Amino acid sequence: MSLSDPLRRLRLAGLIEGTTLLVLLLVAVPLKHLAGLPGLVSVMGPVHGLAFVAYLVALVDNLAGGGWRPRDMMRAGLVALVPLGTFINDRWLARREAAQGGVA
């Protein structure tokens, strides 16, 4: 299944967003406040912002295509705000992708 599938794009966007969030929270912020090195925060902040926007667009793309229950919509939206959330949600997205059988 290629990136032409919106669900695959959402999974990729989620993994990137989750990774940038972890780098920001676990590396950049401690470096800034504990070591006095704010440089990485200045870089990772905008990078994570961009990743979050990409996840938002991919999410809305999937929701607008139909076939999502309100509960699943809420979960997919809220996980982006929680560290490791998108990684945990990726397991559910993978099952959904498998169930769809690759139909875009």
Added chain:
Amino acid sequence: MIYILTVTLHLVAMVAWVGTMVAIPAVLARGPATADLVGRLRAPFRLLATPGLLLVWAFGIANAVQVDAFDDTWLQVKLVFVLALSAVHGVMSGQLRRAGATGEVPALLRSLHWVVLALLLGAVLMAVWKPA
């Protein structure tokens, strides 16, 4: 010089992105839409609007970093409009996909160009006016 370049590219990307998001619903707003027409409209959406969206954000962030504008109220308000435009992009993508699959154009898709224009008005107003 770099700032001039990134602002220029930001504006060009914006034209490609928003222009496509206005044109596609405007074309679909009138008359019947065949599956062939929807399919042909999905191509410029994928080739122009989506890269335009990503480049608008990338160059926009680059611009804001260069002039240290993230704390400015006008930019924070503008970001709300641009975030909303980004969400509309996602909606349009999903609705086009659904139209391509079902052969029917949703009423929402036929009117999204007005939403895009309204949000564009807000974003451009903030960028030009720059209220404190």
